[in-house]
Amino acid sequence: MIKPEIESEIHRRLHAAEAEHQVTILYACESGSRAWGFESSDSDYDVRFIYAHRTEWYLTFDVERQRDVIEYPIVDEIDYNGWDIRKALYLFTRTNGALLEWLNSPVVYVEQGNTAQQLRQLAQTAFNPVALCYHYHHMAQGNWREYLQSEQVRLKKYLYVIRPLLAIRYIEQNHTPPPVAFAALVAAVAPEWVRSDIEALIEHKRHAPELGVGEAMPALNRFIKSEIERHGDSFKGLGRPALSGADNILQALNRVFRESLATKPSRID
Numbered sequence: 001m002i003k004p005e006i007e008s009e010i011h012r013r014l015h016a017a018e019a020e021h022q023v024t025i026l027y028a029c030e031s032g033s034r035a036w037g038f039e040s041s042d043s044d045y046d047v048r049f050i051y052a053h054r055t056e057w058y059l060t061f062d063v064e065r066q067r068d069v070i071e072y073p074i075v076d077e078i079d080y081n082g083w084d085i086r087k088a089l090y091l092f093t094r095t096n097g098a099l100l101e102w103l104n105s106p107v108v109y110v111e112q113g114n115t116a117q118q119l120r121q122l123a124q125t126a127f128n129p130v131a132l133c134y135h136y137h138h139m140a141q142g143n144w145r146e147y148l149q150s151e152q153v154r155l156k157k158y159l160y161v162i163r164p165l166l167a168i169r170y171i172e173q174n175h176t177p178p179p180v181a182f183a184a185l186v187a188a189v190a191p192e193w194v195r196s197d198i199e200a201l202i203e204h205k206r207h208a209p210e211l212g213v214g215e216a217m218p219a220l221n222r223f224i225k226s227e228i229e230r231h232g233d234s235f236k237g238l239g240r241p242a243l244s245g246a247d248n249i250l251q252a253l254n255r256v257f258r259e260s261l262a263t264k265p266s267r268i269d
Helices: 004-021 085-093 097-103 115-126 129-147 157-174 182-189 192-207 218-231 246-261
Strands: 023-031 045-053 069-071 078-084 108-111 152-154 213-215
Touching: 004 023, 004 045, 004 078, 004 108, 023 078, 023 097, 023 115, 045 085, 045 097, 045 108, 078 085, 085 097, 085 115, 085 246, 097 115, 097 129, 115 246, 129 157, 129 218, 152 157, 157 182, 157 192, 157 218, 182 192, 192 218
Parallel strands: 045 078
Antiparallel strands: 023 045, 023 108, 069 078, 152 213
16 A cells, blocks of 8 residues: 555656656556565665657667666665557567556556557467566576575565576466466465465565575475475576467557557646
């Protein structure tokens, strides 16, 4: 739940970004732990957005050399930055996991026009499940190797390993992108024998300023090891395969792009 005064400040900053850069923010959402549902009391607000310039901006011969992100420093725990629509659409063709999570965030600050909804609909059939599993496998394996190999571990890192592993299980079982909310993932695909440990960890993290160092959790370690071993070399060296049904989807993305340029900014409040 985002406090009203925080949401109001986020809207103010997004509106200021539109004016400063002469863009239309098509979509803005919360990402990270507050979207996943296991934020701490002092977690940052990770605001991410997709924007479009005026049509003339894209009609220059060197548009590829132009900056395609808007970034601001973190001030008062609000971290906000965004991608140009062309960058977002290109990453969509690569089944970018972060972008898909933005589009399905349970916390939406701005949604103007049909861009986000069209991409959500396309993603259900156009996403490449192998590419998305690669994304989550790489994330899980990296955090597992770096943070959870000793008797004393940073406990919150369990969540950053278990979430992507459950996302892979969801993709395998449902053949669609996984839900963003961690509780929905746990309910859908987590084995019964690890759920109590996961839920205890989440509860502890929600009520502590920072989930510190503690003893390794044997049940969670067993689950993580078994999942990573089960994957084996399934995703090794695959990189990011292209999306499925490329020709039709690329045509659809071109339509999304053109329509996004016709979206006029309205007051964000």
